[in-house]
Amino acid sequence: MEETPLSYEEAINKAAGSLTRFPLTEVQGVPLMSPIAGQWSSISAFCPDPSDLLIATYPKAGTTWTQEIVDLLLHNGDEEICKRAPTVERIPFLEIQAPPPIPSGLQLLKFMKPPRVIKTHLPIQLVPEGFWENKCKVIYVARNAKDNLVSYYHFDRMNLTQPEPGPWDGYIQKFMRGNLGWGSWYDHVKGYWKEREKRNILYLFYEDMKENPRREVERIMHYLDLSLSDDIIDKIVQLTSFKVMKDNPMANYTFIPKIVFDQSISEFMRKGEVGDWTNHFTPAQSQMFDEDYKRQMADVDIPFRTSI
Numbered sequence: 193m194e195e196t197p198l199s200y201e202e203a204i205n206k207a208a209g210s211l212t213r214f215p216l217t218e219v220q221g222v223p224l225m226s227p228i229a230g231q232w233s234s235i236s237a238f239c240p241d242p243s244d245l246l247i248a249t250y251p252k253a254g255t256t257w258t259q260e261i262v263d264l265l266l267h268n269g270d271e272e273i274c275k276r277a278p279t280v281e282r283i284p285f286l287e288i289q290a291p292p293p294i295p296s297g298l299q300l301l302k303f304m305k306p307p308r309v310i311k312t313h314l315p316i317q318l319v320p321e322g323f324w325e326n327k328c329k330v331i332y333v334a335r336n337a338k339d340n341l342v343s344y345y346h347f348d349r350m351n352l353t354q355p356e357p358g359p360w361d362g363y364i365q366k367f368m369r370g371n372l373g374w375g376s377w378y379d380h381v382k383g384y385w386k387e388r389e390k391r392n393i394l395y396l397f398y399e400d401m402k403e404n405p406r407r408e409v410e411r412i413m414h415y416l417d418l419s420l421s422d423d424i425i426d427k428i429v430q431l432t433s434f435k436v437m438k439d440n441p442m443a444n445y446t447f448i449p450k451i452v453f454d455q456s457i458s459e460f461m462r463k464g465e466v467g468d469w470t471n472h473f474t475p476a477q478s479q480m481f482d483e484d485y486k487r488q489m490a491d492v493d494i495p496f497r498t499s500i
């Protein structure tokens with residue numbers, strides 16, 4: 193009989209010597225952390241159960257927030273049950289791979305019975321076919337490009353397994369060219385947008401969630417065919433506020449040791465705002481970014497907001 197994998201925290205400490213800022217390797221033209229690319233055939237062969245739910249995002253678009261909302265909705269707002277384990281163990285990250293004995297997303301999933309909630313950052317064309325064949329529900333969360341970029345920049349500073357972000361100005365260029373882990377933000381948000389009706393994807397915006405969290409929690413609830421009382425919905429909104437999640441050790445990623453997430457450089461729960469990009473972009477950078485944005489987004493009309 194196989195042993196249950198170690199917890200993330202224990203395993204990361206054991207693997208300390210083999211952890212590094214992994215380079216990116218392309219899979220079908222999309223740059224991914226090299227350990228993910230190395231296991232690509234088993235990742236793409238993953239077959240979910242029809243009852244499994246996928247939460248898909250470009251990195252730093254509000255994944256953890258949405259994971260917490262979904263977990264609470266599925267457990268009728270029971271705060272204690274939702275503190276049973278850190279996010280990464282409650283809702284495995286499908287494609288994540290790291291040196292042993294850190295459990296991969298696939299290993300964690302093997303030990304969980306459906307219905308499972310699964311996280312991915314894969315662009316739609318790389319999502320394992322089984323999700324579409326089995327008509328799994330998919331929640332996609334998108335965040336406006338400038339705030340998403342700022343958040344990813346700070347994340348790459350503190351996540352010591354991601355490539356070095358380098359200087360801010362160069363990071364903007366990398367983002368615009370799609371030279372970051374999981375590739376182009378532009379292709380990512382467009383890919384899911386174009387397929388959202390055909391594939392019954394619930395497409396959410398971070399800005400809408402900030403503006404009116406209750407409305408968006410209810411949208412998710414309806415999509416999941418759940419019906420919770422008003423009091424429970426209020427409780428979920430409160431438990432998933434930035435402030436409360438920042439202090440929740442099962443949701444704020446303090447369970448990841450400093451050798452991977454160095455929160456003294458930048459906290460995982462950093463600001464949680466719309467419009468922080470104005471504190472980072474110079475007027476010239478903003479203009480250059482906007483001109484390029486128009487070109488890259490010319491074929492779609494996705495209602496992103498950079499302020500609320």
Ligand code: A3P
Nearest residue numbers: 252253254255256257343433434461462463464
């Ligand atoms: P900032 O870096 O702008 O603060 P992800 O979970 O996809 O990695 O996204 C992380 C971003 O979502 C971070 O953005 C983080 O602070 C923000 N976030 C996490 N929980 C949040 C919440 N409850 N409300 C608002 N923003 C949240």
